[in-house]
Amino acid sequence: MQKVVGRFAPTPSGPLHFGSLIAATASYLNAKSQGGEWxxxxxxxxxxxxxxxxxxxxVKTLEAYGFEWDGPEVYQSERDAIxxxxxDALNESGRLYVCGCSRKQLQKRQPETPWLYDAYCRHDAVKPDVEAMQPEAAWRFQPDGGRLCFDDAVQGPQCLEVAAELGDFVVKRADGVIGYHLACAVDDIEMGMTEVVRGADLLTSSFAQQSIMLALGHEPPHYAHHPLVTNREGIKLSKKSRAPAIRRDExxxxxxxxxxxxxxxxxxxLNTLIPLWDWAVENWRLLxxxxVVSQKNGLQD
Incomplete structure (x- = not known):
């Protein structure tokens, strides 16, 4: 039987907040309750x-909350070579092309859906060349046509026409920064993830990441996207919505x-961390x- 491997992958744009803790807790318990790694x-x-x-x-906050992860922390900033x-593999298989379109140009061409790339540069089919001078050009990935479907363990069956609804998305930005979907997909492959448990706001991202995994010849992990915590205005807790940091002394x-x-x-x-974690691992059931219905964070009141 395949060993379960899960993960928590926060973006360090600020301290952990209650929504972050929900994602960390759900992913941790789902892996540990199956005798897996996190x-x-x-x-x-x-x-x-x-x-x-x-x-x-x-890292310090997770330690203060009693999380114990397997292996050293992995930092995406140290993985450019991977x-x-x-x-290179995607480029060799003809899945990438160079794009010099700006956001302003996209807005002008399709003002109603500027976020959905119109494949303007795909027709030129210029493959990226790391040795050639291609200033201010992004690299885009062309997904397969047709529907991509998977069964989310929390949200149920999910399907999306990736090419039509996500379009050809950026995997390397014009400033040289690797795109989020490419980095996430490659990391989940290389780290041997068997499951990804995270917030429902990343449900659509799963389709982009799975598209890359499949193009690289790998089967995607299982997914479970839990409901989100919102503030009093119904806005998802995040750094952008100024969600307060969780306290280590609480x-x-x-x-x-x-x-x-x-x-x-x-x-x-049960009022201390060790008994709480022991109980949670023993009683965890993802079903x-x-x-859970997305609800307001009681700690905000």
């Missing part, structure tokens, strides 16, 4: 988005709240998360 990856590929001290803060190998209380949100309310007598 890896920690810091998605710091986009340097300008990395907040000073955030990587260290994330991503380039994947880009770890047991906050972990209890996270478990309760995930429809796993611990017994009242119970399906009954």
């Amino acid at each position: 890896r920690l990856r810091i998605d710091d590929i986009d340097g300008p988005r990395v907040a000073p001290g955030a990587c260290e803060s994330i 991503y380039q190998q994947a880009l 770890a047991a209380e906050t972990l209890r709240a996270a478990l309760t949100f995930l429809n796993h309310s611990p017994p009242k007598e 119970k998360v399906k009954d």
Whole structure:
């Protein structure tokens, strides 16, 4: 039987908040309850988005909350060579092309859907050449046509016409930064992920990442996208919505709240981290998360 390997992959644009804790807790428990491994990856590929001290803060907060990951932390910023190998393979198979279109040009060509690339540069079919001068040009990936479907363990069956609904997406930006979907897909392959448990806001991203995995000749992992925590205005908790950082000196209380949100309310007598984690690993059932409706964060009140 294949060993379960899960992961938590935060972007260090700020400290962990309650929504981050939900993702970490759900992914951790789903792996550990099956006797599997849980890896920690810091998605710091986009340097300008990395907040000073955030990587260290994330690690220390997870430690304070009692998370124990298998193996060393993995940092995307140290893996450019691995991503380039994947880009070379995709380029060799004819899946990439150079694109010099700006956002302003896209807005002008299709004002109603500027986020969906219109394949303007695909017709020229210029393959990326790392030795040629191609200034201010991004590399785009061309997905297969047809529907891509998978069974999400929380959200149920999911299907998407990737080429039509996501378009040819960027895998290497014009400034040389590796695209999020490419880095994430390659990391999940290389780290041996068998499952990805994360928030429902990344459900669509799963289709882009699976498209890359399949193009590289790998079967995607299993997916489960849990409901999101929102603030009083119904906005998803995030750094952008100014969600407050979770406190290290309130770890047991906050972990209890996270478990309760995930429809796993611990017994009242469990008030410290070790008993809470022991109980949670023993009683974790992913199917119970399906009954969760996105709700407001009680810690905000």
